[in-house]
Amino acid sequence: MRLVLVDDEKGIVAGLRKLIHRHLPECEVVDSAYNGVDGFRLIERHRPDMVITDIRMPQADGLEMIGKAMEAGIPSQFILLSGYADFEYARAAMQMGVRFYLNKPVEEEELQECVNRVMDTIREDRAKRQEVDELKRTVRSRDQAETLRIILAKGGEREGLAEELLRPDGLSPEDCRFACVLIEADGEGEVLRETVLQPIFRHIDAAFGAFRRVYRLRYSNDRIAALVAHDGSIDEKDLLLAVRRLLEQVKTELNRSLSAGIGRVRSGAEGIGESFEEAREALSLKASGEQGDIRPFSGLHPYPKKRDPIAEIKEYVAAHCREPLSLADLSARFFLSPIYLSQLFKQKTGETYMSYLARVRIDKAKQLLEKTDWKVYEICRQVGYSDTQYFTRLFEKQTGWKPSEYRRRHTEG
Structure with a gap:
């Protein structure tokens, strides 16, 4: 903990320094002053965790100095040095939010007890701020993930959504280069559970740390979509190295094998969707059973295929018809809202999803x-x-027949 001492008696400042050095090893006196004006300058410069200050001082008293520090938004905790004659000052300080006092002359045990109480308060405040900051980051991350979810589902057509995604980070679609990476858990039926998903997210953040921003979210049960955004050029070799580093780290530290498809570097809001389609197509060319594969789109095909989610869903249902296949399951896997998927399926096929599933089964x-x-x-x-x-x-x-009748008629026929 960093302290500033302010008292017009140099002997008191020197004595406090010795006591703190001897009995409070967690604390460091970073500076000292002998009046309120200089004291405020030091507080403004050092922004210490704690200030021990006298009340009555020349040029500006302790209360004036504390008031200026509070107005400046400096979050230091203050300990007042007071005597019996300073009661009215102390009461005014309490109204300002000052909670800690030391009586003159300062005793060793009293100093230790008071400073330790202040340190506990500071730690509690920091923990609360950290909790609030973490909550804000979580909410913001979820909001960004939902925005990215819509961008990918819509093919990156909506520039307003791209602006909404990038604006909190001081970026704009016009100034950025983008590249999408689609990451898949190797192994048949492999699911990325929350316990492993969050560590993988942290590895993604670290692997792409050289770029201005990386946005990531669960794309399906076994896939993660990542969008790299940079306010400068993106070297595809650097991108490939980052993906390789990511897969190696996850394999080494989490014992999970991943494969990845990488879209080409694109510009503008529409480039997000284009790069994502390329990443999807690149990953689709992974050989069955192959693990730890990295497939950049560059050089595979001149143009990516346009995504056809209904065709993909039909293919998936045909291969997995024995598994639970509710509309909610498919909407999560194929990154579409249940209502939108239901409407789109009926529009494209002329039948409801549930009737189609029953027919396939x-x-x-x-x-x-x-x-x-x-x-x-x-x-x-x-x-x-x-x-x-x-x-x-x-x-x-x-x-028109029971299963046993159908079998008998087929056998007899």
Whole structure:
């Protein structure tokens, strides 16, 4: 803790210095003054944690000095040196928020007790400020993640959203270069749980620390999207090195294998969406089962494919129809709001998502009835249903036959 001493009696200042040095090793006297005017200058210069000051001094008394420091927004804690004749001064100081006093002459134990109480107060205040700052950072990070979520879902078309994302960091879309990185957890069915997601986020922040800003968020259960923004040129070699460093650090410290697709460096708000589509396409070319792969888009194709979320959802449903596939599950995986996804699916396919899912599952069940000798309850579970009676009713509604009848007719035919 850093202290400033202010008293018009040099002997008292010297005595306090010795006592603090001898009994309070956590404290350092950084400077001292002998009147309120010089005292304020020192407080303004050093912004100490604590000030021990006399009340009655020439040029400006202790209360005037404290008032000026408070007006200047200097968050120092003050300890007043007071005598019995200073009661009215002390009462005025209490009204200003000063809570700590030392009676003259200052005793060693009293000094230690008072300074320790002040240090406890300072630590508590710092902890509260840190908690508030952390909460503000968390809220801001979530707000930025939601903004980035919309930008990526909309293809980066909306410049206003890009401005909203960048403005708190003093950036603008017109002045920035952007590059998107899509990071995927290796391993079939691998999920990035919150306990590992936050450490990976910290590694992302560190790996891209040379650039002005990196924004990151969970893109799906097994993917993280990162947007690198820089108010200058971005060397793609530097970007590649940062991604490689990230993957190596995560593998070494978290024992997690990740792969990444890297979009090209782009400019302007629309460049965010373009770079993200490139990162998606680059990552899609990763060989099945391959781990720790890094695929830059540069040189793969002249143009990225336009994202077709409904085609992707259909492909995913066909491959994972035995898993829970609610609209909420898919909206989280494919980065779309449930309402928007529901409307888009109906618009593009002419049927609701739930009716499409039921049709895919029943078609899969028909194939299993034709090609396997599995029991009906086994097929029910293989296509994502846990209630055999419900599955049987649904199958009959869609095909006109019960599962056992369908199998018998197919076998006889």
